[in-house]
Amino acid sequence: MSNTAQVIVNIPARTIDKPFSYVIPAHLAHVDVGWRVLVPFGNRNIEAFVIGLEAENPEGLKSILDILDDYPWFDNNMLATAKWVSEYYLCSLAEAMRLFIPGHTGIKTEKYYQAPDSADLEQAAVVLASKPEEYRTVLSYIYENGPVNLTHLRKLTGNIDVILKFFLQRNLIVPVNTVTKRGRPSYKTIVNLAVSREVAAHAEQTLLKTKPAQRRLLAELLYHQQLDTTQIRRLNISQNAVKQLIATGLITPRSVPVIRNSYSKTVTNYQNIMLTSEQQAALSLIIPAIKDSHQKSFLIHGVTGSGKTQVYIEAVAAARQLGRQAIILVPEIALTSQIVSRFRAAFGDDIVVMHSKLSVGERHDAWRRLRAGEAGIVIGARSALFAPVSNLGIIIIDEEHEFTYKQEESPRYHAREVALIRAKLSGSIVILGSATPAIETYYEALTGKHTLITMQKRVDDAPMPPVTVVDMREELAKGRRSVISEALQEMLTQVLARKEQAVILLNRRGYSTFVLCRECGHVLKCRHCDIALVYHASANTLRCHYCQERHAVPDTCPECGSRYIRYFGTGTEKVEEALATLFPAARIVRMDQDTTGAKMAHDKILSAFAAGDYDILLGTQMVAKGHDIPNVTAVGIISADTALNLPDFRAAEKTFSLLTQAAGRAGRGVKAGRVIMQTYNPEHYAITAGADHNYQGFYQSEIQFRHQLNYPPYTKLIKITVQSGNEAGVHHSASQLAAQLNQLLTATGTLIIGPFPASINKIKDIFRVNIIIKTHDLSGARKCISALGIANRKDIIIDIDPVNVL
Numbered sequence: 157m158s159n160t161a162q163v164i165v166n167i168p169a170r171t172i173d174k175p176f177s178y179v180i181p182a183h184l185a186h187v188d189v190g191w192r193v194l195v196p197f198g199n200r201n202i203e204a205f206v207i208g209l210e211a212e213n214p215e216g217l218k219s220i221l222d223i224l225d226d227y228p229w230f231d232n233n234m235l236a237t238a239k240w241v242s243e244y245y246l247c248s249l250a251e252a253m254r255l256f257i258p259g260h261t262g263i264k265t266e267k268y269y270q271a272p273d274s275a276d277l278e279q280a281a282v283v284l285a286s287k288p289e290e291y292r293t294v295l296s297y298i299y300e301n302g303p304v305n306l307t308h309l310r311k312l313t314g315n316i317d318v319i320l321k322f323f324l325q326r327n328l329i330v331p332v333n334t335v336t337k338r339g340r341p342s343y344k345t346i347v348n349l350a351v352s353r354e355v356a357a358h359a360e361q362t363l364l365k366t367k368p369a370q371r372r373l374l375a376e377l378l379y380h381q382q383l384d385t386t387q388i389r390r391l392n393i394s395q396n397a398v399k400q401l402i403a404t405g406l407i408t409p410r411s412v413p414v415i416r417n418s419y420s421k422t423v424t425n426y427q428n429i430m431l432t433s434e435q436q437a438a439l440s441l442i443i444p445a446i447k448d449s450h451q452k453s454f455l456i457h458g459v460t461g462s463g464k465t466q467v468y469i470e471a472v473a474a475a476r477q478l479g480r481q482a483i484i485l486v487p488e489i490a491l492t493s494q495i496v497s498r499f500r501a502a503f504g505d506d507i508v509v510m511h512s513k514l515s516v517g518e519r520h521d522a523w524r525r526l527r528a529g530e531a532g533i534v535i536g537a538r539s540a541l542f543a544p545v546s547n548l549g550i551i552i553i554d555e556e557h558e559f560t561y562k563q564e565e566s567p568r569y570h571a572r573e574v575a576l577i578r579a580k581l582s583g584s585i586v587i588l589g590s591a592t593p594a595i596e597t598y599y600e601a602l603t604g605k606h607t608l609i610t611m612q613k614r615v616d617d618a619p620m621p622p623v624t625v626v627d628m629r630e631e632l633a634k635g636r637r638s639v640i641s642e643a644l645q646e647m648l649t650q651v652l653a654r655k656e657q658a659v660i661l662l663n664r665r666g667y668s669t670f671v672l673c674r675e676c677g678h679v680l681k682c683r684h685c686d687i688a689l690v691y692h693a694s695a696n697t698l699r700c701h702y703c704q705e706r707h708a709v710p711d712t713c714p715e716c717g718s719r720y721i722r723y724f725g726t727g728t729e730k731v732e733e734a735l736a737t738l739f740p741a742a743r744i745v746r747m748d749q750d751t752t753g754a755k756m757a758h759d760k761i762l763s764a765f766a767a768g769d770y771d772i773l774l775g776t777q778m779v780a781k782g783h784d785i786p787n788v789t790a791v792g793i794i795s796a797d798t799a800l801n802l803p804d805f806r807a808a809e810k811t812f813s814l815l816t817q818a819a820g821r822a823g824r825g826v827k828a829g830r831v832i833m834q835t836y837n838p839e840h841y842a843i844t845a846g847a848d849h850n851y852q853g854f855y856q857s858e859i860q861f862r863h864q865l866n867y868p869p870y871t872k873l874i875k876i877t878v879q880s881g882n883e884a885g886v887h888h889s890a891s892q893l894a895a896q897l898n899q900l901l902t903a904t905g906t907l908i909i910g911p912f913p914a915s916i917n918k919i920k921d922i923f924r925v926n927i928i929i930k931t932h933d934l935s936g937a938r939k940c941i942s943a944l945g946i947a948n949r950k951d952i953i954i955d956i957d958p959v960n961v962l
Contacts, residue, residue: 161187161220162208164250165197166261168566170948173248175207179219187220190228190235192262194221194335201335203263205230205253224262224337227527231546233581240577246938246947246954247567255567256542258519264338269309269320270302272330280328287322294319295328303332338516341524343411347373347398348382350408359406369397370404377407415521429466434458434611438467441607442587443474446549451579453586455556455601457593458611459849460820461618461784464589465495467611468552469502471587472533476506480549480584481532485571487558489513489537490747490758490778495554496535503533510536510543538563538571541578548582551575556588556597557813559806562959570957572597591820592813592851595858599869621791621822621829623847627838639734644792644832648735651790652742652771656827658790660774661818662731662798671698673713673721680707680714686918692729703920731794732774739772747775780818789829791822796835796843803915804962805867808842812854815846866907866930868957874929874937875958877914880951883923887911890925893946897929900940906931915962928961 162175178195180187187193187206195204196218203224230238234256241252254260277299284291290313297312298304309316323329349356356378364371373393376383383391388398401407431439438456445452458464472482486495489511499507508522508531525531526544534543538561541551553561553572561571572588579586588597588606601608614620626641636642651658671680671691680689682700689698689707698707712719728748735744747761758778765773766785773779773788799811815833823829835843845854863870878893880886890911898908907930914924931937938956946952 159185160210160213160217161193161206162210163193163195163204163206163220164253165195166203166205166250166254166257167197168248168251168254168260170248170251170950173250173948176204177210177214177217178204179213179217180209181219184220184223187223188228190230190232192224192229192257194224194263196221200265200333202265203261205250207235207249229262229544230256231544233546233548233578234542234544236581237542237574237578241567241569241574244573244938245567245569245956246941251567255539255569256544258523259338259516262338264336266305266334266336268303268305268332268334269298269323269329270304270332271299272327275299275328283326283328290315291319291322295323298323298329302329303334338520340517341413341521342517343413344384344386345409346382346384346412347377347388347402347407347409349377349406351406353378356406359404367397367400369393370401373397373401374406415525431466431470432463432613432615434613435463435467435470438609438611439470439474441609442467442471442585445585446471446474446480447478449549449583451576451583451585453576453579453588453606454609455593455597455606456587456589456609456611457598457601457851458589458591458609459614459620460591460817461614461823462591462611463615464554464611465498468554468587468589469499471550471552472499473502475549476503476532478549480547481526481534481545482550482552483534483540483543483545483548483575484552485536485538485540485554485561485575487537487555487560488758488778490762491554492536493759493762494784499533499535506531507533507535508543510534510540512537512539541571541574548578548584550585550587551579552587552589554589555817557590557592557594557809559810559959562957564960566953568955568958570959573957592816595809595855595862596869598855599859618823618826619828620849621819621831623819623831623833623849625796625838625843625847626832626834628834628836639731639794640738640792641832641834644834645738647790647830647832648739648742648772648792652739654789656789657765657768657770657785657787658772658792659779659788659818659821660731660735660772660792660794661780661814662728662774662776662794671709671721673715673718676713676716676718678713678715680710682707684918684921685916687916702916728774728776735772735774742772743770744772744774745770747773747779777814780814780821785821786826788821789823789827791818791829791831793818793831793833796833796846797837797840800837800840800842802962804960805862805865806959806961808840808854808858808861811840812842812846812858815843816849816851819846819849871930871932872934872937873958873961874931874934874941875953875955875961876927876929876941876946877924877953877955878911878927878951879922879924879953881922883918886923886925886951889951890927893944893952894927896944897927897940900944901929901931901937904931904933904936906933906937926961 159180161178161180163178164175189206189208191206193204193206194201201221238249238252242249280295294312356374360371360374364374376391402409442454456464468484475482486492492509492511496509508525510519510522523544534540553575556572563569575586600606624643626643631641648658671689680698681687682689682703682705684705685700685702687700687702689700692699696709698709713721728746732744732746745761745765764770793815796815799807819831822831833847837843841857842854878886878890894908894911901908909928909930911925911927914926917923929937941947941954947954
């Protein structure tokens with residue numbers, strides 16, 4: 157019988173990436189692989205994951221302290237996926253397993269303070285004789301109420317940190333760490349009648365004549381059967397009145413669990429939809445694959461408005477009829493509500509939503525509903541891919557080309573690749589959907605890795621909106637310096653006159669993208685990051701978009717003292733100001749990171765716009781994706797070539813996708829749409845193909861470029877970033893590493909590019925130098941990196957299959 161567990165401690169430190177052995181105590185004999193447990197580690201108690209069992213019980217082993225759940229958290233599929241993520245992306249197993257935990261941990265450790273065993277308040281008073289009264293107040297509070305946490309102590313005085321340090325140095329108090337479980341269920345209290353209706357009615361008429369509040373509560377219960385605390389509060393009945401009525405035995409309280417769900421009211425009426433011939437053809441390939449229960453992947457290349465979402469709904473319905481579960485991923489949290497409303501209309505409460513903007517409690521409730529079989533469909537951003545679905549039948553990745561599916565912190569996984577692994581392990585299918593598939597995905601479909609499904613027509617044969625390309629160089633030649641071209645102004649005038657709506661895209665937030673002294677040429681930069689500060693007019697501040705530090709706007713140039721400081725470039729705030737000047741009667745709403753920081757802010761803005769509360773929706777790339785608002789007949793793209801000049805081989809692909817997706821927001825209802833695309837580079841193939849809605853033309857130009865330069869999909873990339881607070885040291889370290897890599901890998905045909913400074917050389921006072929490995933043997937390159945031991949170095953970031961090489 158196994159009585160020893162091998163566990164991975166939930167600490168994302170690469171230096172301890174190995175299992176540790178703990179004794180399973182007799183009262184926890186049921187613990188098996190996949191359970192989350194609490195173990196002593198060093199001088200603290202931490203969460204750990206059981207990954208194996210052993211029959212041996214070496215002497216000196218510590219014991220597992222407790223379990224965190226009433227069931228194993230990880231099933232075999234989840235464990236195997238975590239191990240694959242760890243091996244492929246060269247991260248620790250703990251980091252990979254944390255992906256499956258809401259908030260990355262199931263416990264909360266908090267420091268409390270209490271009196272020591274030898275506490276003597278009189279002796280302590282002698283020590284505090286020369287100290288202010290607040291010292292004695294704090295100590296008395298700890299001695300009388302301890303253990304006490306810092307939150308409570310801060311209410312006593314603003315000087316608490318200094319006071320606690322004084323107490324600890326003199327052993328007047330001792331710190332203790334307490335561990336509590338996170339994501340505990342939420343409950344609400346409900347009161348019901350404890351007697352028959354006849355007895356209650358008699359009591360209301362006789363016993364409670366002199367107690368109006370209790371009488372009113374009893375009368376309400378006779379009518380409503382039960383009331384919760386919120387309803388009672390609305391009746392202006394105090395808790396004291398409730399307690400007194402409970403004491404009479406006429407009513408009884410009980411606690412019931414509450415499901416926390418910010419999307420509970422997101423619902424629309426379901427409509428029977430007549431499928432198009434293209435939708436039927438797609439489903440004729442997909443549904444048999446679901447029934448076969450074998451891993452298979454499909455790429456649906458469908459133009460914007462072709463009805464891909466309805467295909468998703470029909471495919472999920474087929475999986476649910478077989479009792480299998482579904483995961484649907486969207487690239488932006490802002491897109492969640494719209495797809496949730498479509499799926500709720502079809503599946504009701506069979507849906508849970510998961511993304512990082514939800515509270516840990518909400519995510520835990522979603523986890524519990526999945527575990528209990530109360531829901532079978534998961535919708536969310538990339539983190540929803542790690543939901544605990546035990547009978548997975550289908551994974552859908554909508555807008556699969558989006559780079560937000562790649563996580564930019566460890567583990568640096570790509571949701572598309574992990575989805576294919578989960579599907580392989582569970583015998584399920586994967587549907588990748590996009591109007592502008594990633595170049596690698598489309599190439600894989602053409603070479604047989606995915607089954608290609610093409611949907612070339614919009615639903616109801618609605619035409620694609622015509623696109624007018626405006627050369628902003630000609631606008632300048634005409635003497636027009638406005639960020640709004642003459643053509644865009646005319647289009648918006650017509651749209652507003654017809655009471656229709658418009659979307660304006662500019663992929664830069666803020667007012668001006670940099671501030672420059674016209675006398676000496678100095679650009680105001682962040683002192684912690686090698687990046688220009690962005691001017692935000694609404695707050696009249698300069699802000700760094702990397703470390704978020706704010707700076708006052710100087711009156712004079714800090715370099716030469718000149719007063720000739722000017723704001724250059726265009727951000728969303730500046731465009732908002734220009735639109736308000738041109739169209740003072742228009743109702744304009746801006747959606748960017750500055751206006752969507754609050755929970756559900758995306759949904760509130762989009763819901764208000766869809767309801768007709770605003771005429772113009774202005775924003776960054778989040779306004780370009782997935783929204784389906786019938787009254788939007790115009791789209792304006794302020795700077796179509798923003799990303800084209802970046803030193804990134806994917807610059808053209810990112811530009812084309814954004815332009816095509818933005819243009820696709822127009823004319824999705826019965827009204828025809830129109831698009832104005834402003835650019836200083838109208839001849840670029842990404843611009844011309846985007847204007848023509850011509851993915852095939854763009855793909856042919858782009859794949860030729862990739863082939864010539866041996867970039868993905870013809871090769872694999874690894875980006876290694878060396879970072880340090882010492883600029884000379886980071887360059888020396890990167891040069892040494894590049895030399896080692898060259899020595900080990902160049903004989904295999906692998907190319908080492910660099911080292912070279914990152915495009916933003918310094919972020920938060922840390923200097924960054926990149927090395928790019930271009931290889932046809934990814935497995936061999938990973939083994940080499942592991943052999944060098946650099947995967948465990950704190951000063952190195954390893955990114956397998958990077959989407960950003962800057």
